[in-house]
Structures are given as structure tokens and as C-alpha cells.
Amino acid sequence: MTKSKVKILLLYTGGTIGMVKDFKTGSLKTFNFKNLLDRIPELQLLDCKIDTVSLKTPIDSSNMKPKYWLQIAEIIESNYSKFDGFVVLHGSDTMSYSASMLSFMLENLAKPVIFTGSQLPIGDLRTDAKENLITSIQVASMQKKGKPVIKEVCLYFEYKLYRGNRTTKLNAEHFQAFVSSNYPDLAESGVHLKINDEYLFKPNLRKFFKVNKNLDENIAIIKLFPGIKKEVLESVVNILNLKAIIIETFGTGNCTTEKWFIDLLRQAILKGIYIINITQCTGGSVMMGHYETSSELKKIGVISGKDMTTESAVAKLMYLLGQNISHNTFKIKYEMSLRGELS
Numbered sequence: 068m069t070k071s072k073v074k075i076l077l078l079y080t081g082g083t084i085g086m087v088k089d090f091k092t093g094s095l096k097t098f099n100f101k102n103l104l105d106r107i108p109e110l111q112l113l114d115c116k117i118d119t120v121s122l123k124t125p126i127d128s129s130n131m132k133p134k135y136w137l138q139i140a141e142i143i144e145s146n147y148s149k150f151d152g153f154v155v156l157h158g159s160d161t162m163s164y165s166a167s168m169l170s171f172m173l174e175n176l177a178k179p180v181i182f183t184g185s186q187l188p189i190g191d192l193r194t195d196a197k198e199n200l201i202t203s204i205q206v207a208s209m210q211k212k213g214k215p216v217i218k219e220v221c222l223y224f225e226y227k228l229y230r231g232n233r234t235t236k237l238n239a240e241h242f243q244a245f246v247s248s249n250y251p252d253l254a255e256s257g258v259h260l261k262i263n264d265e266y267l268f269k270p271n272l273r274k275f276f277k278v279n280k281n282l283d284e285n286i287a288i289i290k291l292f293p294g295i296k297k298e299v300l301e302s303v304v305n306i307l308n309l310k311a312i313i314i315e316t317f318g319t320g321n322c323t324t325e326k327w328f329i330d331l332l333r334q335a336i337l338k339g340i341y342i343i344n345i346t347q348c349t350g351g352s353v354m355m356g357h358y359e360t361s362s363e364l365k366k367i368g369v370i371s372g373k374d375m376t377t378e379s380a381v382a383k384l385m386y387l388l389g390q391n392i393s394h395n396t397f398k399i400k401y402e403m404s405l406r407g408e409l410s
């Protein structure tokens with residue numbers, strides 16, 4: 068009996084990767100993904116069966132919002148048992164946000180979900196799309212003893228496989244557009260595809276796959292800068308129905324010690340608003356209490372985002388706010404690793 072082929076679902080959400088140049092007008096437009104196999108004949112050489120599906124209206128990822136995350140999650144949910152792995156084609160601009168969000172929405176995921184895209188359209192002569200797409204499909208197809216090797220949401224770009232919720236888009240021009248400063252690469256593609264097994268996420272396989280669909284967008288981010296005025300923080304804290312604020316602080320989670328600043332945060336916390344401390348630095352972690360300039364934050368009950376990226380901090384916040392949990396549980400869950408998003 069011949070071994071049945073691994074089945075991969077390719078989900079096109081939009082972005083540069085899926086665009087081709089219209090020879091008449093010269094402008095970039097999306098092409099029909101049903102004809103993907105004709106466009107990239109190399110895909111037929113892969114030892115897997117590929118089906119394609121597209122969002123109803125593919126988008127530039129700068130228009131990403133919870134409504135589309137829900138569509139992506141629901142497509143994966145309704146195809147979960149039929150496929151061995153999923154590759155999500157996505158614009159690079161907000162890919163790290165989406166990969167982070169899907170990691171929280173897809174609970175007890177036991178199959179690979181690989182986000183990828185490209186800096187140049189797939190129809191461009193110098194495109195980076197083909198390598199990104201082909202290797203993503205290969206990574207999603209990898210099996211050991213009939214089970215997927217990768218069991219988490221990843222991002223593949225320019226020869227590297229990253230844990231999705233650890234990535235940040237760092238460069239708007241280079242093919243190497245993403246970075247994972249606080250977590251090692253999961254795999255590197257060279258002559259061989261080298262998987263770093265010790266860093267892969269190991270889910271509890273006894274738990275059932277479940278999709279969390281309730282996301283709460285009532286959040287805000289404030290990036291601190293020297294000279295920030297009271298009115299700025301005041302206006303954010305007073306936003307109607309606001310449930311949480313991420314403060315992007317300096318270094319290891321430090322901020323001004325001016326009284327008005329701490330007072331406003333304290334009042335917000337007393338009103339029930341969660342305040343999350345995330346560092347502006349691309350690498351390293353928040354350590355509240357390490358300097359005098361962060362001790363006060365710890366005392367008033369600010370939650371530590373530790374070494375999470377801002378993208379992950381946003382995703383985790385929308386996800387946990389949608390969970391209807393007590394303030395205590397919220398703080399405990401936010402500060403612990405749920406999907407390998409923090410160290």
C-alpha cells in the first residue's frame with residue numbers, strides 16, 4: 068500500500084506575495100490563487116497535496132483587524148482535521164501581530180501553522196516569494212512517525228523559521244525583514260533544513276484543539292519619550308470603556324518618576340484598567356524593581372510584559388480580556404508563558 072501524501076492548506080489573506088504585474092497597466096494586482104500551481108510549477112515537485120483557499124476579500128495587511136483574525140482562525144478550525152499543516156500567506160507589515168494573535172486563538176494546536184509572505188511580488192523576477200513559500204510548505208509537511216514535527220504558529224522568512232509570537236518586523240526593505248531577538252530560531256534553511264528541536268513548542272497532546280474567538284479591542288499603547296506631557300497620558304486613561312494600556316517603557320521597564328505620571332497610572336489601576344509594562348528595546352526584558360525608576364510601577368500593581376514583543380503583548384491582551392477572568396487570574400496569566408511568548 069502506498070503512503071498517503073501529507074495534505075497542506077494554503078490560505079491566502081493578501082499582501083505583496085500574491086500580486087503580479089498587470090502587463091498593460093504596469094501596476095500590482097492580486098491574482099487568482101486557484102491558479103497558484105500553474106504560476107509556480109515548482110510546487111508540483113513537493114511531496115505533498117496542496118489545496119488553496121483565500122479570504123473573501125484579500126487585504127493589504129495594514130488593514131488587519133480582529134474580524135480578519137477570526138476569518139483565518141475559522142478557516143483553520145473548519146479544516147483542522149482534514150489537513151496536516153497550514154501555510155498562511157500574509158502581508159509582511161502586520162504579520163508578526165497576526166502570528167502572535169493566532170498563537171493565542173489556536174489553543175492546544177498540534178499541527179503547524181506557518182505564516183509567510185514576501186518583500187517582492189511572486190511575479191517579480193527577483194522575488195523572494197518562491198523560496199519563502201516553498202520552504203514554508205516543506206516545513207509544514209515535515210513529519211516524524213506520522214506526526215507533524217512543528218506544533219505551533221511560526222513565521223518563515225528569508226531562510227529562517229521563527230516562533231511567530233516572538234517576531235517583529237524590523238526592516239521595510241531587506242529580504243531579511245523579521246527578527247526574533249528574545250528567542251532562538253526554530254529552523255534555518257540552507258543546503259539542509261536544520262530544525263532546532265530543543266526550541267520547538269511542545270503542546271500537551273492530551274488536550275483538545277480549541278479556537279478562542281472572543282477578542283477585546285479596548286486597549287491602547289503609549290510609547291514613552293523624554294518630555295511626555297501629562298495631558299497625553301490623561302487623555303488615554305480617560306478613554307471610554309478602555310480596559311488596558313500597554314506602556315512601552317525605557318530599557319528594563321523604566322519610566323519617569325514624576326508624581327503626576329505614577330498618580331495617573333495608580334488611579335487607572337484603581338478604576339480596574341490593566342497597565343502592562345513592555346520595553347521599547349528590541350531585545351531584553353522588563354525587570355521592575357531593578358532600578359528606582361521602575362520600583363514604583365511594581366508597587367502600584369503594573370503587570371510585567373517581561374521579554375514579550377509589543378505585537379505579542381497586544382495579542383495576549385486582546386485574547387485574555389476576552390476570556391472573562393478575574394483581575395488576579397489575569398495578572399498571573401499575563402505574566403506566565405501560555406504559548407512560549409515569554410521566557
Ligand code: ASP
Binds near residue numbers: 126127160185186
Ligand atoms: N503592505 C504590504 C502588506 O503588509 C506589504 C507586504 O506584503 O509585505 O500587506
